[in-house]
Amino acid sequence: MQSDFNRLRVRAGGAAALAIALSVGVSAPFAARAIAAASERSEPTTAGAVRYGMLSAKAARTMAEREISQAQLRDYLTFIASDELEGRDTPSKGLDIAARYIASHLSRWGLKPAGGDGSYFQKMTLVRRGFDPAKSTAALGDKPLRFGEDFLFTGSGAAPGEGGLVFVGHGWVVKSKNIDAYQGADVKGKFLVVVSAGFGPPGVRMNELNRDGEGTDWLSPEQYAAKNGALGVLRLPATADDEAFRRSLRFLGRGSFAPEGIAPRPGRGGSGGGGTLPVIQVSPAVARGLLDGEKLSLDDAQKAARAADAPAVTAFALADAKRLKVSPAYVEEKATTQNVVAVLEGSDPKLRDEYVALGAHYDHVGVSTRGSAGGDVIFNGADDDGSGTVALMAVAEALARNPKERPRRSVLFVWHCGEEKGLWGSEHFTKNPTVPLEKIVTQINIDMIGRSRKPNDADPRNANLSEPHQIYVIGAKKLSTQLGTLAEKVNKGFRNIAYDYRYDDPNDPNRFYYRSDHYNYAKNGVPIIFFFDGVHEDYHQVGDEVDKIDFDKLEKVTQTVLLTTVEVANLPQRPVVDGKN
Numbered sequence: 001m002q003s004d005f006n007r008l009r010v011r012a013g014g015a016a017a018l019a020i021a022l023s024v025g026v027s028a029p030f031a032a033r034a035i036a037a038a039s040e041r042s043e044p045t046t047a048g049a050v051r052y053g054m055l056s057a058k059a060a061r062t063m064a065e066r067e068i069s070q071a072q073l074r075d076y077l078t079f080i081a082s083d084e085l086e087g088r089d090t091p092s093k094g095l096d097i098a099a100r101y102i103a104s105h106l107s108r109w110g111l112k113p114a115g116g117d118g119s120y121f122q123k124m125t126l127v128r129r130g131f132d133p134a135k136s137t138a139a140l141g142d143k144p145l146r147f148g149e150d151f152l153f154t155g156s157g158a159a160p161g162e163g164g165l166v167f168v169g170h171g172w173v174v175k176s177k178n179i180d181a182y183q184g185a186d187v188k189g190k191f192l193v194v195v196s197a198g199f200g201p202p203g204v205r206m207n208e209l210n211r212d213g214e215g216t217d218w219l220s221p222e223q224y225a226a227k228n229g230a231l232g233v234l235r236l237p238a239t240a241d242d243e244a245f246r247r248s249l250r251f252l253g254r255g256s257f258a259p260e261g262i263a264p265r266p267g268r269g270g271s272g273g274g275g276t277l278p279v280i281q282v283s284p285a286v287a288r289g290l291l292d293g294e295k296l297s298l299d300d301a302q303k304a305a306r307a308a309d310a311p312a313v314t315a316f317a318l319a320d321a322k323r324l325k326v327s328p329a330y331v332e333e334k335a336t337t338q339n340v341v342a343v344l345e346g347s348d349p350k351l352r353d354e355y356v357a358l359g360a361h362y363d364h365v366g367v368s369t370r371g372s373a374g375g376d377v378i379f380n381g382a383d384d385d386g387s388g389t390v391a392l393m394a395v396a397e398a399l400a401r402n403p404k405e406r407p408r409r410s411v412l413f414v415w416h417c418g419e420e421k422g423l424w425g426s427e428h429f430t431k432n433p434t435v436p437l438e439k440i441v442t443q444i445n446i447d448m449i450g451r452s453r454k455p456n457d458a459d460p461r462n463a464n465l466s467e468p469h470q471i472y473v474i475g476a477k478k479l480s481t482q483l484g485t486l487a488e489k490v491n492k493g494f495r496n497i498a499y500d501y502r503y504d505d506p507n508d509p510n511r512f513y514y515r516s517d518h519y520n521y522a523k524n525g526v527p528i529i530f531f532f533d534g535v536h537e538d539y540h541q542v543g544d545e546v547d548k549i550d551f552d553k554l555e556k557v558t559q560t561v562l563l564t565t566v567e568v569a570n571l572p573q574r575p576v577v578d579g580k581n
C-alpha cells in the first residue's frame with residue numbers, strides 16, 4: 001500500500017503545485033502533499049520552432065507501453081477525485097482547481113494553449129436566475145402565501161397571472177402509452193394543479209421519454225400548459241413530510257445556472273422548467289388546504305402519483321373561490337467557467353492544420369444537498385468522468401514527451417465542463433471552436449472507462465457493467481465505417497480488448513450515443529468514437545471513489561486510445577463519412 005505522500009503527489013513542479021493549491025483555497029495539509037509534484041517524469045520544454053519526424057504506429061505502441069502506467073493514472077485521479085475538489089460541479093471552486101491543475105501540467109509538458117487569449121481556458125458565461133424573496137408574491141384567494149415557507153417559484157417563468165385552478169393528477173400526456181391526464185379538460189386561462197413523484201407519469205421510465213418524441217408523443221405538465229393557454233403550473237409536494245419540503249426549498253431556492261444565451265426548454269425537469277410560465281411549488285400544509293373539500297384529498301393524490309396501478313384521476317376544476325394570483329420577480333447572477341483546451345502540433349506541414357480531437361468531461365455533480373446514511377456527501381466522480389479526465393492527461397503527456405516525433409496531424413485535447421448539466425462545454429466549443437470545426441477529422445470521447453464488473457456480482461445495478469477486459473464502443477461506425485474498422489484493427493493488434501457494440505442498436509432505450517459530449521461533434525458531421533464502461537451501482541452516487549477503479553483496465557484502454565489517435569492522425573486522407581446521425 002502506498003503512503004499518503006505517494007498517493008497524493010501530483011505531476012507538476014513543486015512550487016507551481018503549491019501555488020495552484022493555495023491560490024484556489026485548498027487546505028494547507030493537502031497543498032503540502034501537492035508539493036511532491038516535482039516529478040521526475042516531467043521536463044521543461046525549450047522555446048523555438050522544432051521540426052518533428054512522423055510518429056509511427058510501432059513507435060506509438062512502444063510509447064503507450066512505456067509512458068502510460070497505472071501508477072501515473074492513480075496519481076492524477078487521486079487529486080482529480082479528491083474530497084478537496086468537492087465533486088467538481090459546474091460552476092464551482094473545485095472545478096476551477098481541476099482546470100488549473102490540468103493546465104499546469106499541459107504547460108509543463110509544452111502543449112500549445114488553445115482556449116483563447118493565449119491561455120488553456122475557453123471561458124463561458126453562465127447565468128443563474130433566481131427569485132427575489134422580497135418582491136415575489138403569491139396568494140390563494142384572499143390569503144397571501146409566504147415565500148420560502150408556503151411556496152417557492154421554480155423553473156424560469158416570470159409571467160404574472162391570476163386565475164382558477166384545475167387538478168390534473170400527474171399532468172402528463174404520453175400518446176404511445178395511451179396516457180392523457182386531461183381528457184379534454186379546459187385549462188385555458190387557468191393554473192394546472194399537478195402532483196408527481198419524479199420525471200414522467202407512474203409506470204413510465206425516463207428513458208422511454210426520448211427526445212425524438214418530445215412535444216409530439218409526450219408532453220410534460222409545463223409543456224402542456226404552454227401549448228394550451230394555461231397560466232402556469234402549481235405543483236403539490238409528492239410527500240407530506242414537511243422537513244423534506246424544507247430541504248427541497250433550500251435546494252430549489254438557489255436557482256440553477258445555465259449558459260448565457262441558451263433559452264430554457266419548457267418542462268425538462270420534474271419540478272420546474274415552464275418556459276415563460278410560472279411554476280409554483282407549495283408546502284404540504286398549503287396543499288392540504290387547497291384540496292380540502294375537493295373530490296380527493298392530498299393523501300389520495302400523492303398515492304396516485306406514486307403507483308402505476310392506481311386508478312386514473314379525472315381532471316376537475318377546484319372551487320371558484322380558490323383562485324391563484326402570482327407575481328414572480330427575478331434576480332440574476334453571473335458566473336464563468338471554462339473548457340480546458342490544448343494542441344499538440346502535428347509533424348506534417350500539409351496535414352498539421354487538421355486535428356484528431358480527444359475529449360473528456362472533467363466536471364461531475366458536486367455535493368449532495370440531502371446528506372447520506374454514511375455521512376459522505378461528496379460525489380467524487382472517480383469513474384464519471386475522472387477516469388476519462390486522467391486518461392487524456394496521460395495521452396497528452398506521452399505524446400508531448402517524445403522530443404523528435406509527432407503524429408502527422410495535430411491532436412486537439414478538450415476537457416469539457418458542464419457535461420452533467422446538459423453537454424454545455426462541448427456545445428459551447430462546437431459553436432465557438434478555437435480551431436476550425438471543419439478541420440477536425442475525428443473526435444474520440446472518453447466518458448467512464450475505469451470500472452469493471454466483479455466475478456459473481458449479483459447486484460442488478462451492475463448487470464450491464466463491462467468486464468475487466470471489455471469496453472463498450474459506441475458510434476465508431478455510425479458516421480464512418482472506415483474509422484470503426486481502423487479502431488478495431490488497432491485494438492486487435494495491440495491489447496485486443498473485447499469491444500462491445502450493443503449500444504449501437506438504434507432501438508436501445510438508453511440512447512447513450514446522444515448523452516455525452518461526442519454528440520455535439522457528431523451532429524456537426526465529425527466522425528466519433530465513444531469509449532464507455534457502462535452504468536453501475538455508483539453512477540452519480542457518493543460511492544464513485546478512486547478505490548473502486550480497475551486501474552489495469554484504465555491503463556489498457558488509455559494506451560489503446562493513444563494508439564488509435566496516432567493511427568487516425570497518420571491517415572493520408574481524413575476518414576470517409578458514409579453514415580448519418
